[in-house]
Amino acid sequence: MNMPAAQDALKKYFGYDTFRPMQADIIEQVYAGKDSLVLMPTGGGKSICYQVPAVTLPGTAVVVSPLISLMKDQVEALRANGVQAAFLNSSLGEADQRAVEDQFFNGELQLLYVSPEKLTSRDFLPLLKRAKVSLFAIDEAHCISSWGHDFRPEYTRMKFLKQEFRDTPILALTATADKLTRKDILRQLNLPDPQVFISSFDRPNLSLEVRPGQRRREQILRFIGKRPNESGIIYCLSRKGTEQLAEKLQDAGITADYYHAGLSPEERDAVQEAFINDNTPVICATVAFGMGIDKSNVRWVIHYNLPKNIESYYQEIGRAGRDGAKSDTVLFYSYNDVALMEDILRQNDSDQVDIKLAKLDRMRQFAEAVGCRRRILLSYFGEETTEDCGNCDICRNPPKTIDGTEIAQKALSAIYRLRQQVGMTLAIDVLRGSGKKEIFERGYQNIKTYGAGRDIPFLEWQHYMLQLLNYGYIEIAHDEHGVLKLTPASKRVLFEGEKVPLVRFATVKERQEAEKAQ
Numbered sequence: 061m062n063m064p065a066a067q068d069a070l071k072k073y074f075g076y077d078t079f080r081p082m083q084a085d086i087i088e089q090v091y092a093g094k095d096s097l098v099l100m101p102t103g104g105g106k107s108i109c110y111q112v113p114a115v116t117l118p119g120t121a122v123v124v125s126p127l128i129s130l131m132k133d134q135v136e137a138l139r140a141n142g143v144q145a146a147f148l149n150s151s152l153g154e155a156d157q158r159a160v161e162d163q164f165f166n167g168e169l170q171l172l173y174v175s176p177e178k179l180t181s182r183d184f185l186p187l188l189k190r191a192k193v194s195l196f197a198i199d200e201a202h203c204i205s206s207w208g209h210d211f212r213p214e215y216t217r218m219k220f221l222k223q224e225f226r227d228t229p230i231l232a233l234t235a236t237a238d239k240l241t242r243k244d245i246l247r248q249l250n251l252p253d254p255q256v257f258i259s260s261f262d263r264p265n266l267s268l269e270v271r272p273g274q275r276r277r278e279q280i281l282r283f284i285g286k287r288p289n290e291s292g293i294i295y296c297l298s299r300k301g302t303e304q305l306a307e308k309l310q311d312a313g314i315t316a317d318y319y320h321a322g323l324s325p326e327e328r329d330a331v332q333e334a335f336i337n338d339n340t341p342v343i344c345a346t347v348a349f350g351m352g353i354d355k356s357n358v359r360w361v362i363h364y365n366l367p368k369n370i371e372s373y374y375q376e377i378g379r380a381g382r383d384g385a386k387s388d389t390v391l392f393y394s395y396n397d398v399a400l401m402e403d404i405l406r407q408n409d410s411d412q413v414d415i416k417l418a419k420l421d422r423m424r425q426f427a428e429a430v431g432c433r434r435r436i437l438l439s440y441f442g443e444e445t446t447e448d449c450g451n452c453d454i455c456r457n458p459p460k461t462i463d464g465t466e467i468a469q470k471a472l473s474a475i476y477r478l479r480q481q482v483g484m485t486l487a488i489d490v491l492r493g494s495g496k497k498e499i500f501e502r503g504y505q506n507i508k509t510y511g512a513g514r515d516i517p518f519l520e521w522q523h524y525m526l527q528l529l530n531y532g533y534i535e536i537a538h539d540e541h542g543v544l545k546l547t548p549a550s551k552r553v554l555f556e557g558e559k560v561p562l563v564r565f566a567t568v569k570e571r572q573e574a575e576k577a578q
């Protein structure tokens with residue numbers, strides 16, 4: 061098969077005149093009978109990479125996809141374009157399955173979507189062997205890796221493909237895979253000589269910003285106030301959180317709604333429709349929202365809570381600015397969110413906990429970064445960068461550091477004198493000489509550092525404490541109700557005069573000005 065034929069098929073079946081960068085190279089590789097791993101962001105055009113070979117090569121392209129709910133739509137869209145396509149998964153009845161299998165056997169299909177369960181089921185292999193398969197496409201290939209963020213055990217049983225079908229090209233495709241995941245995909249599929257295609261993950265039209273997670277609702281109201289009628293999504297951790305936030309926004313006169321998996325399918329469709337048609341500009345949603353939504357003019361995405369890993373974060377902010385126009389993303393960050401997410405990961409997902417915690421830690425590091433955030437994001441996906449982006453909060457407003465040694469000494473000696481038995485809020489209250497009942501009940505007004513940090517406002521103290529935590533000068537004991545503990549590094553500050561640079565706390569005026577400038 062040759063490229064002019066591919067070009068014709070692109071026009072005939074899909075209505076496009078030219079391939080996007082990389083699509084043509086990938087298709088050539090398939091025509092040459094070789095295997096590939098394709099890493100392309102969502103919306104990058106991965107489907108064309110196997111659909112064009114599917115309609116030009118003899119035989120049937122078998123596409124493995126875990127997204128059973130999307131298969132029907134995909135197949136219908138292809139059929140509407142004149143492609144002979146079908147799908148096989150557990151949603152079909154016996155008779156329908158048999159009909160599709162007959163079509164496959166008789167060579168009447170150009171494309172067959174199958175669930176991983178179906179592909180790896182024992183009774184399917186004989187059929188696979190007797191039918192003529194032009195290529196295997198493994199969509200959402202990151203699901204194969206336990207290091208990937210959406211591991212599916214069924215996906216690990218596909219090693220047999222290369223063993224049984226040595227000469228059939230395999231195309232593994234994904235939008236999210238860091239280096240380890242990529243290695244794992246290649247190893248598990250046992251591809252002898254694959255070519256790896258990585259298209260750029262850079263979305264320069266998206267601004268990146270991390271804000272302290274304090275007074276989030278006020279911040280959101282101001283943010284939306286400056287963007288009347290623009291479409292945006294606010295991702296929240298809990299279903300209840302989406303409902304409460306939507307109500308608050310409505311109270312403030314904003315047309316907003318909420319979306320989560322607890323709604324009925326009809327309700328979900330209605331919310332989604334209203335968003336797509338610009339009738340409801342603002343949606344407060346859990347991560348259930350957005351999959352398969354093709355809306356190009358989403359102008360902003362806010363994360364009310366910390367996402368559980370960088371892949372999810374990237375995917376969610378990626379729903380903004382599909383049309384290429386400037387769009388804004390904001391992530392609210394507080395240490396409490398990290399602790400909360402850790403608890404959730406420990407409780408809900410009993411397997412892969414260590415990997416999940418490690419991924420969460422990368423997310424935390426991103427949020428706490430003091431260097432260009434886009435570079436961190438791109439390097440996570442394996443792209444080399446040499447220049448700062450100029451479109452993230454750090455680039456626009458590089459943090460200024462101060463000599464925080466005295467601040468650190470006060471904080472650490474307070475923690476020491478409080479016998480490492482109080483949490484962050486109470487420690488700050490003691491430093492500020494607060495008159496809280498709890499302090500007097502416990503006699504903390506008598507310790508030497510009581511009131512020693514009176515001149516520093518509470519929020520500013522929080523800002524410094526967080527840094528001390530991030531730099532390892534203090535620890536939080538999660539198994540002891542989050543009390544603050546000293547570390548070897550804190551002893552160096554207290555007893556050996558180690559200097560502690562801290563990022564300065566922006567004054568209210570500075571923050572107001574930074575916000576105005578946005």
Ligand code: ADP
Binds near residue numbers: 078080100103
């Ligand atoms: P992905 O699977 O990578 O998320 P899709 O395959 O769904 O991306 O493609 C995203 C969008 O880009 C679709 O609307 C698709 O029709 C469009 N597209 C893909 N390739 C081309 C092309 N060569 N020219 C124009 N549009 C394209």
Ligand code: ZN
Binds near residue numbers: 431432448449452453
């Ligand atoms: Zn930057």
